[in-house]
Amino acid sequence: MATYRQIQDWVKQHYGFVPKTCWIAHVKEIAGIKVNNAPNRLGEERLIPCPQDKVEPIHAALKHFGMVN
Numbered sequence: 001m002a003t004y005r006q007i008q009d010w011v012k013q014h015y016g017f018v019p020k021t022c023w024i025a026h027v028k029e030i031a032g033i034k035v036n037n038a039p040n041r042l043g044e045e046r047l048i049p050c051p052q053d054k055v056e057p058i059h060a061a062l063k064h065f066g067m068v069n
Contacts, residue, residue, distance in 0.1 A: 001065070001067060002061075002062075002065035002067065004021050004024050006065065007019070007024055007058070007061045007062070007065065008021075008024070010061045010064060010065070011057050011058060011060075011061050014057070014060070014061075015057040017054070017057075019050075019054060019057070019058050020048065022046070022047075022048045022050075023048070023049075023050035023051070023054055023058060024050075024058055026046055026049050026050040027050055027055055027058040027059055027062065028062065028067075030050075030055070031059065031062060031067075031068045032068075033062075033067060033068070
């Protein structure tokens, strides 16, 4: 399982941008990977969802690290 930092580095190297950790968590949730909620989280809704054009590069990173098929 890759760390958020490893995913950020891979996306930056291959796609030229650094994804926010909240975007990574959103894509992981979309892919069916369980993510933990922070104890100080205020609500269940996602405040900063991943932009649609950034989903595929982050999903590609998850595939690269073997986290999804």
